[in-house]
Amino acid sequence: MSGASAGTTTHADAGEVARLEEVARRIRVHVVRVVNHARGGHLGGPLSAADLLAALYFHAMRVRPEDPDWPDRDRFVLSKGHSSIGLYAAMALRGYFPEEELLTFDAAHSRLQGHPDMTRLPGLDMSTGSLGMGISAAMGIALGGRLTGHDIRAFVMLGDGECQEGEVWEAAMAAAKYRLDNLVAIIDHNRLQQFGWHGDGPDGRLPPQVPGELAGKWRAFGWRVLEVDGHDMAAILGVLDEAAHGDGRPTAVIADTVKGKGVSFMEGHYFWHTRLIKPEEFAQAMADLGEPAPAAEEAAR
Amino acid sequence: MSGASAGTTTHADAGEVARLEEVARRIRVHVVRVVNHARGGHLGGPLSAADLLAALYFHAMRVRPEDPDWPDRDRFVLSKGHSSIGLYAAMALRGYFPEEELLTFDAAHSRLQGHPDMTRLPGLDMSTGSLGMGISAAMGIALGGRLTGHDIRAFVMLGDGECQEGEVWEAAMAAAKYRLDNLVAIIDHNRLQQFGWHGDGPDGRLPPQVPGELAGKWRAFGWRVLEVDGHDMAAILGVLDEAAHGDGRPTAVIADTVKGKGVSFMEGHYFWHTRLIKPEEFAQAMADLGEPAPAAEEAAR
């Protein structure tokens, strides 16, 4: 899959692309570091979503980190709430809160809960964690924006496994009825979920997938579908720019990604959905992500 | 829509078609009579489904009314449980219980509950009433049949409005994964639900529908789709015969129907989903259905 279809509308220059690639790399570094530090949390999903999160928070969304409740901001709902650490990293890098706070992730009394808790962290637009729900809330935001005369957009990120939840299709049905073209769903299509079906791939657990199946479902439900390589930053920016121009339908951006992207031994393995990192693995992950070798103390959490 | 696509495989002769048309007519008469007698219950949905129910119970399904628990019987789940009276009428006519018992519908202590209750009535394969669930149960039956080595088929009837429930798409996803070609979903596509969206039609409440939309959704979820005129008995028999031959996919039969079919003043009006019948209306309905004029006492329940 290439970003070619979107390439024509992108206005991102090479400098911006490089800048956002670096943001995505830093998101990934935070993800691995923080999950290792917390001895808990998810890895595969936040890593596959990192480029998309960078593009959203640093390019597509109109937000004011210094005024997180700005009424005219675009909203973001992480429907795949288990990738919270990826979102927190993007928000910290964007200036919502200090990067050091990331290390409080999962700790008692932290604003950075295991799954996103909007009552604790300003700038977090919705609480999630139970899959399938975020898209409904995002649809409410998009509809509410229209009803209250706010020219905002609602972005929501879903997992591909999450799209098995019926609620996703309830929302898809209703959003199409309301012609909510200010609603953009980004599907992190990394082809793995937590445990899933038997199939092929390295662990025999890459479930049988029919090419174009997911796109076909969204189209059948009346959505505009844009497909993109979810690790090609220029293409991502192009597709998000295209999504910004409503055509009367809600838009689904299907981003082909690799679960665990950026960390060699995690890529494509279902069991890195969530798992404890061993010290030598941590060192390898930092090397893969272009970081200096970690102190033994950090690696051996 | 015609049954042409199915016509080639139908083996029903003209005699059988006429016989089943008469069964369907008698189902409709029972529906109107019993609902009028009970002063409660649904009309539009059972009337639109009457031809399909007749074809299922008198042609497609292998059942033994005298041995309702026969392990090798085909199963039927009325996912649109509010059309219970249509199912009860079909079952009574097929010999599961005396037709007179139909008049106990909705009364306290009746085996014929407002919505189907399998714990009361032998031959009823599943309790329903909360929309969207019956298809999951039917999928379990189809899967269970395979696992236990029973060569049975599971038929399930859904409303088109019911297909808004996310659970329907959860079941659609999972049944396709399991390649359950012993599962047949029949969708009573009468284009109305209970209240619905604004649109056109006689009451301005026929919601905007995109032709082929429903078929497209089922196809996108990996199902074989057969379309049929749900009031053309020969075509229905043909399509059910075709559905009997599995091709590795579950089958969705999309039956185009008219809500309230057979009663002139009910056809196509959303408000006859459920409504009390006036005496003069009752007389008209009986006339429409080819029955003799009712006694004043019955009409004026």
Next chain:
Amino acid sequence: MTLPMGRPMREIFGETVAELATDDPRIVMLDGDVGSSTRGDIFEQAHPDRYLQMGIAEQNMLGVAAGLATMGLIPFISTFVSFAVVRPLDQIRVLIAQTGLNVKITPGYAGLFTGMTGMSHIIVDDVSIMRAMPGMVTVSPADDVEAAQVLRWAAAYQGPVYVRLVRDATQRLFDESYRFEFGRAVTIREGRDVTLVSTGAQTPRTVDAAELLAAEGIDAHVVHVPTIKPLDVAAIVAAADRTGRVITVEEHTVIGGLGGAVAETLGEHRPTRIDRIGLQDLYIQSGPNDALLDIYGLSAARVSDRVRELLAASR
């Protein structure tokens, strides 16, 4: 003396929320394809642009309500109790109760009166479910007069609330001078022999039962509890003290609902003998309203019989 009939709470629902919306542009109604039953259609007539048909998709409906609330709107939910509480419970929990968003869960079809639908539609445990959910306010008005006031209060209250409304006409307990106060129980009748604690549309029948008992020389104290959560602890304790003997009466399972709330409260603050009249851990079949009240022991006559039996047994 039997209390007279009032208007169906579902009509009060459609009318009152429509009126509220005339004054407050933030109010919207979300319907799960049953507006013609819940009388959401009255709101639709008045405010077509703010009547948001969500189709037969209740999980999404509650989630959309949460999203609308973040945009400053005040969504009221139009569906049946089963499809407002049980079907989308996870959505209520995560998106509404845990966030504290300003959504009004106001379904009709509470209790036995659901138009002869049977057990799939008759929810016997909604109060137990909603009362146990952290942060969820639960209100169960007695009649049409109180229902209107509760809905007005709910619109003004900031945060999620659950208001259970009845489909069909029920008896009228209050006159127009009555004022609902959130969190307060109301003494309906003073008495010395036994304290009857009741809620929702059962309260008028409980009051009628008290009159039947009075004719036999049993003087019942009757307390109506519109706000089941938070419970009016002081009033419950005081009412128990009046007679030293408590019986709860509710159109609901005897497990975990009003009876459970009163038992927990008295066990903690004033141990007292308490019996619970209500549905006995069973599902409800279809049948006409009066037949169901009689079969399941909630008519005034059957409640008074049961109270007499309980008092006789414990004497």
Next chain:
Amino acid sequence: MTLPMGRPMREIFGETVAELATDDPRIVMLDGDVGSSTRGDIFEQAHPDRYLQMGIAEQNMLGVAAGLATMGLIPFISTFVSFAVVRPLDQIRVLIAQTGLNVKITPGYAGLFTGMTGMSHIIVDDVSIMRAMPGMVTVSPADDVEAAQVLRWAAAYQGPVYVRLVRDATQRLFDESYRFEFGRAVTIREGRDVTLVSTGAQTPRTVDAAELLAAEGIDAHVVHVPTIKPLDVAAIVAAADRTGRVITVEEHTVIGGLGGAVAETLGEHRPTRIDRIGLQDLYIQSGPNDALLDIYGLSAARVSDRVRELLAASR
């Protein structure tokens, strides 16, 4: 003396159900894409053809289970409490509880130990919900030994059951000679000053709390209630009579769960002062297991403190 650690109940789940399935071809397992967490994967290894992956679609999963049960199979459900009880509650109600079909709802991740997930995953009111549902048996084993026995009992029992299991290792209360009896409460410790009634993985911590109290001269009677519904009424009444003072302790909201069940029972059969230790109508944040027990007052030390306080206040 602190009770030793046992094995995680989730491992017991995977192993025991796999073993049962070896002897009984009717047993199948349905997974909601979390078998690697619930240790359903142990079953999958042993019986790949009877491990039915249902994906992230819990409503359908419970409905499929009902259909499988009509074909004579015995489905066990593998997911978390939130996604086994709350998300598919309507399906459980209509297709399983109302039909009495033979489905075993056996999720892991009950209580606070959910791997630092936070409030979306920590269900505080599952017992209140399932106990109020007509016809639903609710069992909450104390440790790995009892969990294995409960699962064996559940497979043999005809009808729907809810068994709540814990993700991580918890303390071991019983030795291998213990025999779980459905519907029976178990006296763990004899005492004269106060009766502590506890359930699930909280019971071992409550027993430890009793030891701490004993060191201070408070002699607690401790009763473990594995079967919350149906409740062992006679045992609860007898235990209350022993001391005249009851405190329930549960890793669950104090509204409508074990505390509610005991309050209802004592109010009816033996009015007694009863306090309820547990979660105070709030949601639980993420954090390590021990930190959560401490913050929310359920460690042995905090339970013993609270018992002491309550006894002092009422003296």
